[in-house]
Amino acid sequence: MSTHSLVFEQIITGIGIGSRLFLVAAGLSLIFGVLDVLNFAHGVLYMIGAYVAIVVVESVVGSFVLGVVAAVVVVAVVGGALESVFIRRLYGRDEEILDQLLLTFAFVLIIEDVVRFVFGSGGKSLTPPEVLTGTVPLGAGLSVPTYRGFVIVMAVLVLAGLLAVLRYTNVGRIVRSTSSDREMARLLGVNVPRLYTGVFVVGAALAGLGGALAAPAESISSNLGNSIIIDAFVVVVIGGLGSFVGAFVGAILIGILTAVGSEVIAGAGEFFPFLAMIVVLVLRPTGLFGGAEV
Amino acid sequence: MTVLELRDVNAYYGNSHILFDLAMDVEENDVVTLLGRNGAGKTTTLRAITGTVPRREGHIAYRGEEITDTAVERISRRGVKLVPEERRVFPTLTVLENVQLAHELAADPRDVEETFELFPVLDDLRGNLGRNLSGGEQQMLSVARALVQNPDLLLLDEPTEGLAPVIVDDLREVLGDVVARDVTVLMTEQNVEFALDLGERAYIIDTGSNVWNGSVEELRDREDLLEEYLSVGTGET
Known part of the structure; x- marks a missing residue:
């Protein structure tokens, strides 16, 4: 393989990793931007999405599309339940942030153990549908694996959809206003508790989508949640908490640094993303897009 | 018809007791000004009405319905709007x-x-x-x-605060239009001249309690009140 082919392949691999990471980071960023909740359980929601997709595709209906839809719906419902039954009890407490971290970390431990009990600790994966196998030639001897290209397109569509909803719809105006001044939003008539549940559901659904799309691309196991949440936090720190564009740029950057970094120094793929995070924190503590609207 | 009725209203921020057994009535199409020095409890009164004060007790009724325990957004949707x-x-x-x-x-x-x-x-x-x-x-x-x-009920909290005189004049004109449209208004204001120009009735509160209420015309003639509670005529505003 020529050098430029190798570099191209690593960059595409990185963009693919970053695209899946974006779906998790976008939900994390949305939830933080509107609710001020740092949801450590977001990674296990991603893991649940992956497992639901595998179970539905392999054991129930055999359709990849239905598997993805089921993952999104199930994780959205789980997320809605977590917020409305547990997390909302913490809003306004004196030690709210600490309580959030303890509560959502408890969810991580409980859900991981339940998944390990039900599915075992071995890795699982999903075969992508026939139409998404193979490669797409790009000319000049370069090509992109079809499934990786599909995930990248999905991430771009999700980003465009989120930005369009925020920018051009009433729901978007409500979300943006509440994220900047929740009390004033309530004074104008926004039902903030209902909005919070809705935002948490959407954030969780994005994690479910990311997990379902990850199932054919990586080994799914009960510790997937822990590894993805650390990367997602790195992404939102680099991109800027609360910014979708920041989450997208941060995720793609982390994906490329991971893929290319592991080629440069074998086994050191994690080194470069954390180095990037440190550099961003030192030079621009609010992140690349920090302070921008949700 | 009475649009807003406050009886024995107490309000708190944490351990700080701000309003003490406050009572007030706002009638249909009234323009009521709530006057008092900084820290007298004017803003807290509006926050108690809108539900944004951390803790409130007593009786607050809007068009005859108790709203003391009603959520902020539900009070808003009934027509009570605040300009903070x-x-x-x-x-x-x-x-x-x-x-x-x-x-x-x-x-x-x-x-x-x-x-x-x-x-x-x-x-x-x-x-x-x-x-x-x-x-x-x-x-x-x-x-x-x-x-x-x-x-249905417009609450204005210190609308002229920090504004240049020319902007205050513009605002006076706009709010004059609003009042002419028969909107019921409850306003807090430290600019006594502005408040008396726009208002029809006035309440004076001091350290969280009512000390006087009556018509704006009566208040204009009560130099003792203006001086004691609003610092008018002493060089302060």
Whole structure:
């Protein structure tokens, strides 16, 4: 393989990793931007999405599309339940942030153990549908694996959809206003508790989508949640908490640094993303897009 | 008809007791000014009515219905609208989006274009972000945002605070129009001249309690009250 082919392949691999990471980071960023909740359980929601997709595709209906839809719906419902039954009890407490971290970390431990009990600790994966196998030639001897290209397109569509909803719809105006001044939003008539549940559901659904799309691309196991949440936090720190564009740029950057970094120094793929995070924190503590609207 | 009735209202921020057995009535189409020095409890009174004070006790009724334990957004949806002291326009929304948002959230809103006609200065700034407006423009937007919701009871918290005299005159004109449209208004104001110009009845509160209420005409003649509780005539305002 020529050098430029190798570099191209690593960059595409990185963009693919970053695209899946974006779906998790976008939900994390949305939830933080509107609710001020740092949801450590977001990674296990991603893991649940992956497992639901595998179970539905392999054991129930055999359709990849239905598997993805089921993952999104199930994780959205789980997320809605977590917020409305547990997390909302913490809003306004004196030690709210600490309580959030303890509560959502408890969810991580409980859900991981339940998944390990039900599915075992071995890795699982999903075969992508026939139409998404193979490669797409790009000319000049370069090509992109079809499934990786599909995930990248999905991430771009999700980003465009989120930005369009925020920018051009009433729901978007409500979300943006509440994220900047929740009390004033309530004074104008926004039902903030209902909005919070809705935002948490959407954030969780994005994690479910990311997990379902990850199932054919990586080994799914009960510790997937822990590894993805650390990367997602790195992404939102680099991109800027609360910014979708920041989450997208941060995720793609982390994906490329991971893929290319592991080629440069074998086994050191994690080194470069954390180095990037440190550099961003030192030079621009609010992140690349920090302070921008949700 | 009594639009708003407060009886034995107490309000607290943490361990701080701010309002003490406050009583007040606002009748249909009244323009009531709530006067008092800084820290007297004027803003807390409005926050108790809108439900945004951390703890309140007593009896607050809006059009005969108890709202003491009602959620903020439900009080708003019944037609009680606040123009807050700090303006609090949404900084990342444009002028038009601030007004549209308020319009979409109201049960029976006023037309957006009709509202912009009341505020020519805002009409030229529709695409500007809230954070890029001057203090006077933000105050106009804050009032416009409340008016587009077609309030049944409009609460104005220190509307002239920090505004240049020329902007205060513009605001006086706009609010004069609003009052002429038979909107019931309860306003806190430290600018006594502005308050007495616009108001019909007045309450004076001091350290969280009522000390006087009556017509604005009566108050104009009570130099003792103006001096003791509002520092008018002593060189302070």
